Amino acid sequence: MPKVIGLRCRECGAEYELQATHVCEMCFGPLDAVYDQAVMRKLVKRERIEDGPKSMWRYRDLLPVEDSVNIVTLGEGFTPLVKADRLGAELGLRNLYLKNDSMNPTNSFKDRVVSVAISWARAQGFETIACASTGNLANAVAAYAARAGLECFVFIPVDLEPAKVASISVFDPNIVAVRGNYDDVNRLCSQLLESTPWAFCNINIRPFYAEGSKTLTFETAEQLGWRLPDEIIIPIASGCQFVRHRQAARELVEYGLVRSDRVPAFTGAQALGCAPVYNAFVSGEERVLPVKPDTIARSIAIGNPSDGIYVNRIARETGGVVEAVTEEEIVDSMRLLARTEGIFTETAGGVTIGVLAKLARAGRWRGDETVVAYVTGHGLKTADVLATANGHAKRVEIEPTMKSFRQKVNI
Numbered sequence: 001m002p003k004v005i006g007l008r009c010r011e012c013g014a015e016y017e018l019q020a021t022h023v024c025e026m027c028f029g030p031l032d033a034v035y036d037q038a039v040m041r042k043l044v045k046r047e048r049i050e051d052g053p054k055s056m057w058r059y060r061d062l063l064p065v066e067d068s069v070n071i072v073t074l075g076e077g078f079t080p081l082v083k084a085d086r087l088g089a090e091l092g093l094r095n096l097y098l099k100n101d102s103m104n105p106t107n108s109f110k111d112r113v114v115s116v117a118i119s120w121a122r123a124q125g126f127e128t129i130a131c132a133s134t135g136n137l138a139n140a141v142a143a144y145a146a147r148a149g150l151e152c153f154v155f156i157p158v159d160l161e162p163a164k165v166a167s168i169s170v171f172d173p174n175i176v177a178v179r180g181n182y183d184d185v186n187r188l189c190s191q192l193l194e195s196t197p198w199a200f201c202n203i204n205i206r207p208f209y210a211e212g213s214k215t216l217t218f219e220t221a222e223q224l225g226w227r228l229p230d231e232i233i234i235p236i237a238s239g240c241q242f243v244r245h246r247q248a249a250r251e252l253v254e255y256g257l258v259r260s261d262r263v264p265a266f267t268g269a270q271a272l273g274c275a276p277v278y279n280a281f282v283s284g285e286e287r288v289l290p291v292k293p294d295t296i297a298r299s300i301a302i303g304n305p306s307d308g309i310y311v312n313r314i315a316r317e318t319g320g321v322v323e324a325v326t327e328e329e330i331v332d333s334m335r336l337l338a339r340t341e342g343i344f345t346e347t348a349g350g351v352t353i354g355v356l357a358k359l360a361r362a363g364r365w366r367g368d369e370t371v372v373a374y375v376t377g378h379g380l381k382t383a384d385v386l387a388t389a390n391g392h393a394k395r396v397e398i399e400p401t402m403k404s405f406r407q408k409v410n411i
Contacts, residue, residue: 001039004064007031007207010310020124020199022206030306033064033207044255046226049218054078056112056215062251063116063215064208070123072148076111077215079103081223081372086340087353091360095370097229099220100343106143106167107378108136108299108346109216109241114201116212118144121199127151131201132186134237134299135164136377141201142171153198155185161298164381181293183304206240213244214251220372221252228258230369231265231320233356235348235376236277237300239307242268246314264372267320268311269355271295271330271347277308281315281322288312296327296385297347299377321364325354331385333357337375344379352376 007016011029022031043061052058056077057068065071080100088096104111114137118129130153131141138154145152152173156165157180168175178185189200199205221228228249234242249263270278273295280288288308293301305311315322325333330347333354338344345353356373365371379386398404 001036002066003035003039003043003061004033004066005036006034008034020121020126020204022204031207033211035064041255044251044257046257049222049257056115056212056219059215059218062218062255064211065116065119065123067123070119071115072118072122072144073115074105074111074143074147076104076115078219081220082341082343084341084373087337090336090340091357092367093360093365093369093371094367096356097220097224097370097372098337098341098343099216099372099374101216101374101376102343102345102349102378106136106139107381108140109213109374109376110136110140111144112215113137113209113212113241114140114144117199117201117205117209118148118150120208121201121205122148122150124199126197126199128153128196128198129201130154130189130192130196130198132182132189132203134182134301135160135168135381136299137202138168138173138175139164142168142173145173146171155189157181157185161382161384163383167381182302183290183293202238202240210240210244213241214248216241216374217245217248218252221249221258224370226258227260228252228262229264229372231267231365231371233267233269233352233359233371233373235300235352235374236268236270236308236311236322237302237305237348239268239277239305239311242266242311242314243307246318263318265318265320266314267355267359268315268322269352270322270324271297271300271351272324272326273297274301274303275324276303277305277311278322278324280308281312286312295330295347296382297330297351299346299348299381300351321359323355323358325351325358329354329358334379334386338379343375345375346377346379346382347385348377349375349379 009024012027082098084096101109128151158177274293290304330350334350
């Protein structure tokens with residue numbers, strides 16, 4: 001029996017057959033995949049998961065891909081959950097963990113969602129995969145399309161960081177650089193849906209693409225000994241993954257995979273230079289007003305986030321918050337994470353760690369709570385922000401002699 005039986009509008013509850021679509025025709029609300037609960041309760045067991053591969057596909061029973069033959073994988077997922085003792089000591093947190101998703105094949109969280117999206121699309125007969133991206137998604141789509149042997153189009157802002165463009169180009173996709181920001185790129189791709197028979201990962205096949213996000217929280221719970229943490233800090237771009245992490249926690253409880261029925265507080269992190277969700281949260285507004293992005297954290301610089309309203313609902317419902325940090329705090333937090341834990345994260349990770357540090361120093365936690373921060377991308381993707389920041393205070397230049405060394409180096 002199939003697991004996935006259709007799509008349902010998150011707002012009005014209208015139901016649709018399985019197809020490549022993402023918006024309700026009745027109310028324009030987002031569509032989500034619907035699973036047959038009777039089938040799921042028979043399938044989903046800890047033992048089946050633990051006997052699975054050391055990748056995110058150990059959770060295949062909880063994902064919208066029916067046949068393992070169609071899975072397109074590069075070994076994504078099951079990334080390290082790092083006990084961050086040194087960073088925790090600086091922040092007064094004795095049980096701080098970092099989920100290091102920079103260890104994925106293309107060095108970002110996006111490998112999870114793309115693996116699911118391309119697997120579903122290939123099973124449905126699509127021959128061309130596309131996406132609108134600020135860099136990490138395009139990188140993943142290009143790599144997985146190459147793996148699957150599918151035609152690939154990636155649409156990016158024309159001023160995307162050179163390091164990201166290089167990491168995309170090596171997979172030889174069709175790159176379309178758009179003179180505009182991410183919201184302009186996404187708008188164009190939405191218009192292209194009407195005239196192209198393509199699967200756009202984060203648009204028309206978004207209900208299936210988004211399901212891959214859940215695996216990050218599934219892994220976190222399993223790596224904590226099948227228990228959920230007290231709080232999870234998550235970077236916010238569109239808000240899509242934030243929504244799916246809450247869904248993942250609910251599924252872990254419903255299927256009896258975790259040891260308690262308490263879900264974590266979900267806390268969101270944004271850069272002040274692109275903080276529409278944060279602005280709505282602190283003002284108490286339901287509506288999230290669009291902003292024009294102006295931040296170095298470009299991988300999460302979405303000025304009109306599709307799921308922003310749901311982020312704030314979930315944060316309030318679970319006892320979380322949405323916080324934001326400055327550009328200087330982003331860079332300082334990238335350095336803090338590297339100095340204390342040896343993890344080099346991109347600017348989005350600097351946002352997450354910056355919000356973690358800001359909340360810890362403000363006294364949000366007593367110190368014994370289990371707190372997990374999601375580090376979603378590698379620092380080499382945005383290394384240029386460090387090159388333009390203050391120079392390294394410990395650097396010295398010497399002659400190749402012992403005398404010069406002793407004169408310049410204080411040991």
